[in-house]
Amino acid sequence: MEQQAQAFGNMIKLMLMGMGMLSKGFYQKYGKEAIPIITEVMSQGGVEFGKSMQAMAPVKDMKALGEQFNMLSSITNMGMEVVELSDDKLHFKMPQCPFGTEGTSKELCEAMMAVDEKRVSTFLGQEVDMKILKSVAAGDKECEVIFSIK
Numbered sequence: 001m002e003q004q005a006q007a008f009g010n011m012i013k014l015m016l017m018g019m020g021m022l023s024k025g026f027y028q029k030y031g032k033e034a035i036p037i038i039t040e041v042m043s044q045g046g047v048e049f050g051k052s053m054q055a056m057a058p059v060k061d062m063k064a065l066g067e068q069f070n071m072l073s074s075i076t077n078m079g080m081e082v083v084e085l086s087d088d089k090l091h092f093k094m095p096q097c098p099f100g101t102e103g104t105s106k107e108l109c110e111a112m113m114a115v116d117e118k119r120v121s122t123f124l125g126q127e128v129d130m131k132i133l134k135s136v137a138a139g140d141k142e143c144e145v146i147f148s149i150k
Contacts, residue, residue, distance in 0.1 A: 009075035013098070019045075020099025020112065027108050038111040046115040050122025060123060062149070066090050088149040090120075093134075093142050101137040109137035113145070120147050 023042075027034045057064055066085040069092060073080035078098055084091040096102070099112050110132060117130040127150045134140035 046118025106138035
């Protein structure tokens with residue numbers, strides 16, 4: 001079972017990197033004009049991802065979300081660390097960008113992270129606020145993100 005989880009984790013990493021490479025290439029070619037399109041595409045994907053998470057999870061709250069983030073980090077070996085988890089907040093850090101957008105820009109990071117903002121909002125069934133405190137894409141040593149219920 002562990003081998004299957006590792007294989008699944010590798011597939012997820014490849015999928016995220018593929019999304020990142022495509023968005024990064026689009027951003028490099030079209031600059032700021034690409035940001036609204038990338039944001040919209042990632043948002044739509046996040047809504048669909050959130051719906052599938054809802055269907056699989058018996059509990060749909062922030063703590064269940066934190067458990068899912070921990071599980072995903074575990075099978076992908078991304079090194080995510082949950083800093084704070086409460087009824088209305090998930091605060092985490094990661095040493096790398098799952099999309100591979102290191103050294104690009106914070107605006108590309110924010111556009112890509114629309115997938116997680118919409119995924120979390122859809123999963124919880126309520127709007128969340130996403131704050132990107134640090135971003136490897138913008139040159140920080142780690143990513144640091146907070147999702148909080150509005």
